[in-house]
Structure formats: structure tokens, C-alpha cells
Amino acid sequence: MRGLRLSPGMAPYVLLSPFLLLFAVFGLFPLLFSLYLAFQVWEPTDGLAAMHFVGLDNFRFALGDAWFWKSLRNTVWMALASGIPQHAVAIPLACFLQAAFRQRWRDLMIGAFFLPYITSTVAIAIMFSSLFSTDFGLVNLGLATLHGLPGLSWLTPDHPIDWLGRPENIKPAISLIVFWRYVGFNMVLYLAALQTIPADLYEAAAMDGASHLQQFRHITLPSLRPMIYFAVTLSVIGGLQLFEEPFILTGGRGGSDQAGMSTAIYLYRMAFDFNDFGAASAMSWLLFFMVAGLTWLTNRALRPQGPAQ
């Protein structure tokens, strides 16, 4: 048995090796391979030998491709339309839950708001496609009921809306689902941050004559700033990589007029529908640079100010 004993110098590496191995196979290798592919043209059905180097051609193609730009516009549109309300709603909602509920009820509410985040995307997408269904969906049913009420008819449409079929409706519908799914997650983050703000800051502010709204503006928001920075960064990264929700809701093709085609969907189709792995890899790297750039901008805009912590 003595021979099997690990030397102290080796032990860390042996214990780390399962992770390192998995990361190398499923993380590092695809990463480097996609970087390599971005400079190749390759018809995968012809085998590995079919690759040949084309320099920056794939990048040139991607930047000149109208669908690529369209997918970027779609992505940014949906990231903003789902992302901004996420935070604009989550922060006040967290403050409300913090102020209005005792611990046990608050936990229950948190659980309810958090549920969409841990539910399978497929289940969510299927549920919403039935909710948004043109003829039998609950959304249109509700709108029709509202339309029947006196005084509300001018606000609501008089015919069923084709939510997932008409190009102008797809992005709002998808954004709504993404918003619904992540608002609870953000709220939990903000609620956790709220609980770390000392109560006597609010008492001091009350003594200083700050109203509730002024306390929110001058105490709560600045104290939440580090968490806003963190949560918005997650939203930026997540929003730009948007894939599952539009993929399932539009049947994997991006919807009519590609209105719901995010960049992630387009580069997936580029690889697996159009078999152009080189261009898909180039696009994925372009997307990566965009994510990195926007994350950097978020950092610049929202990073906690003042001297180093």
C-alpha cells in the first residue's frame, strides 16, 4: 500500500486532474480549435484533411454579411429590451420586498420570483409559445377580454395578435420572456445587497431630513452600486449570448424575416445548417470581442467609485 501513497508535491495535481482533464477536452480544446478554424475553410463532411488556410477571409466575409449585422442588431435590441427593465424592476421590487415582508413571507416571495430562473428553458419556451398562441393563447384571450371592457377598447387591439409569426412581434415577445425569466434572479442579488446596508444609515438620513425617496436616491442606490455593477455585467454577457429562448420559440431558424435571430443562433446555423465552420468560428470570435468590449464599458460606467477598497 505504501507505494500507492501520493507524495505531497504531486497530490494537488492529481486531485486537480479530473477538472483539468475535463476542462482541457471540453473547454480549452474547442476554444483553441475555433480560433484555428476561424482562419480555415472547411467542409466537415470531407474530413479533417479538407481544411485549408484562408487568412482573414472568414472575418472579411462575416463583416460583409448582411445577416450577421442583422443578427447583431437583433441581439442588441433584445438585450436592451429585456435587460434594462430587468434592473429597473428588480431594484424597486427588492426594496419593496425588503420593506413590506417579514422574513418568512419574504423567503416565499423570493422563491416564487426565483422559480423561472431554475426552470428548464425548453419548458419555459413551450409554455410561452402556448401562451402567445394566436388563436387560443391566454395573452390574446386576456387582451380580448380587456377590449370588451368599457373605456379600454382604444388601448387594446380588436383582433388577435400573431405574436410569434409576425416579424415586428417576435423580438418584444422574446424580450418579455427573457425579462420574466431573469428579473427574479436580479431581485435576489439586489435583496442580498440591501440586507447589508446598515439600518442606522437610514436613521441618520432621516435625522438629516431625507424623505423616503431621497433615502432611496442617496443611500440605497449608492450602496447598491457594487451589486448593480455585478448584475448588469451578468446581464450584458448573458444578453449578448442569447440563444435558447429565441431558438426554441422560432423553431431554430430565427423566425420570419429572421426577426428573432440572435447572433448566437446565426452562428449556430452558419456551422450546422450551412456547414461553414470557418465563418461560424470567425463570427463567434467577433461576438466575443463585442462582449468583452461592452463588459469593459459597463465596468467603466458602473465600477464603484472612490478610492481603492
Place this chain on the structure above:
Amino acid sequence: MAQVTLSGIRKRYGSVDVIKGIDLQIHEGEFMVFVGPSGCGKSTTLRMIAGLEDITAGDLLIDGVRANQLRPVDRGAAMVFQSYALYPHMTVADNMGFALRMAGVTAAERSAQVGRAAETLRISHLLERYPRELSGGERQRVAIGRAIVRKPKVFLFDEPLSNLDAALRVNMRIELCRLHAELGATMIYVTHDQVEAMTMGSRIAVFNAGGIEQVGAPLALYDRPANEFVAAFLGAPRINLVSQPQADGSAAHRALWTLLADGRPDRVVRVGWRPEHVRVVAADTGIPAQVVLAEHLGDTSILYLRVEGVTELLHAKVAAGGPHLQPGVRIGLSARGDTVIGFDQHGCQVS
């Protein structure tokens, strides 16, 4: 400057009476100290004056105006918190000027007033810093500065020095007294530290279990406590309380009682004997006692003494005792002057 009147102030949380009716008149320009053990209601009372807690019953008058329902800011009170409660994301200047900003004072006027307050507290060089860059003492000054800037009618202090180390605490104590003399403002100061109470207060209110035991000037309270609680709370080491011996009490206990209580009314069942009034004499001349523990502090020595038949150890504070006062040594006790305080069976002072 203002006078603050509390009449019949009560506070109830659910079915628990926390403050059981407080009547107190705080005069204009007075430094009033609320002192008492933790949980006695002194902080709650202060917070009710501030407007941070609702008053269940009774009247709070500030300058003769009923203030029960006024918002904190309209009461004209400023508070210094134990934790300082500085706004961490604002500079010192912004912290101090926040109340003025909320009151709609212009930036120029604000910075002039903050500058003046900073000068008073000698923190002008800190104005651009953030709270986390300051030491405990500096934060304390900023917290006081934030209160001064508003020119309040009443200053409220909630154990402001308890987070400082001993040396700083003494400095800030002196500083606060200087500030009080300079501003001439009414100040209400909550502490559990009897040294702070004795040294700072024009008057002290001793709190216990949701009520006030006694109000008065520090030395008056020390010399003539209304009851055993006040006698025991003020003074360190604690006052010695010696009970009347039973008929079968020890000879030493009876001799001690005769020494302390002779010539007092029959109602007296217990006497208070300050440690500094205990005199140590040769073993065969006074009441026999044995040293259990001796703490030599350099200038004085604190002796813990056992007298046979007396359940509690007696404390004696004597001039630096020299090496012969060691545990186990037998000594004699006698009293220094007629300084013993008599109490009846309810613990009230009998004069």
C-alpha cells in the same frame, strides 16, 4: 438651545413595557447624561426624543412645543450614533453637508458652513476623504461635525465613544466638554460608562428597568444616592453593601455593623460603604479581615477582603499598598469619617 420636557413618556413593544413612564426636565444648555446598565431603556428614550421610535404614551415637549408627531428633522435634534453611521459613499464634506443639502441650502453656503464646523473640530484637512480612509477617532469627529453643521436645538449622543480605545476616549471626552462649553447647546448623552457620566454631565439621570432611579448633579448622586441601585451603579470599584447581621451572626460581622451603623435609625438594614472610605489598619486594632486578592495599580491598590460571616467580599481602595498587602495577609479595618450611607429594607436611602 432648547429645553426638552418628557412627561409620562411610555414605550411598549407588543405587550412588553420597555419604558414605564418617564418624567424629566432637561434645561436649556444643559449636558444631561442618561446612564444605566444595558437594556434599561436609556437608548430607547433617546431615540424617542430623536423621533426614530414612536412614543406610545406621554408628551415630549421641545421648547414647549409638543413634538410627539413631528418628523425627526422638524424637532431640531441632531444625533451622533454609536456606529457613527457615516455615509460610506460620500466624502467627509458631503457627509457633513448632507442635512443642509436636504434642506435645500446652496452649495456655496453649504461648503462655508461645513468649513466652519470642520474648523471647530480640527478636521479641515479630512474634508475630501472618504469615511473608510479615516481612523476611529476621525470618524467620530466627522459624526459630531455632521451634527454641528445643522445648528440643532438639541444634540443627542448614543454611546458615541464606546467604539474608541481608552486613550482616545479620554481625549474625545474632553473634546466634547469643550464643545459643549463653546456651543452652549443642550446635549443629551447616553452611556453605560459611569466615568463618562460622572465627568461629563451637568446632571445625570440613572436609568434602571425602564424608569429613572434618580436625577441630579454627579457628585450629589455619588454622595447621596437615593437608593442602593444608584449607589452601586456609580463608583468603581463598586460600593460595599453590608447587611445587618442576624442574631447568630459572627463576631466580626457584628463588630463591623456596629462600626458602620451605630447611631443610625432602626430602619437601616443595610449600609453602603465606599471602597475609598475603608481604612486598613494593623490586624489587632480594627475589624479582622483577610486579603483575598490585591490589585496594585501603582497609584492605588484595590483590595478584596473577606470578613468572617459576611457573604460578599469587601472592596477597599487604598493608597499604593506596598508589597506586604498580599493574598492571605490578615489586616484590620476601620472607617474613614462619617461617610456611610444607610438603606432601609426597600433599598431606599435613610438620612
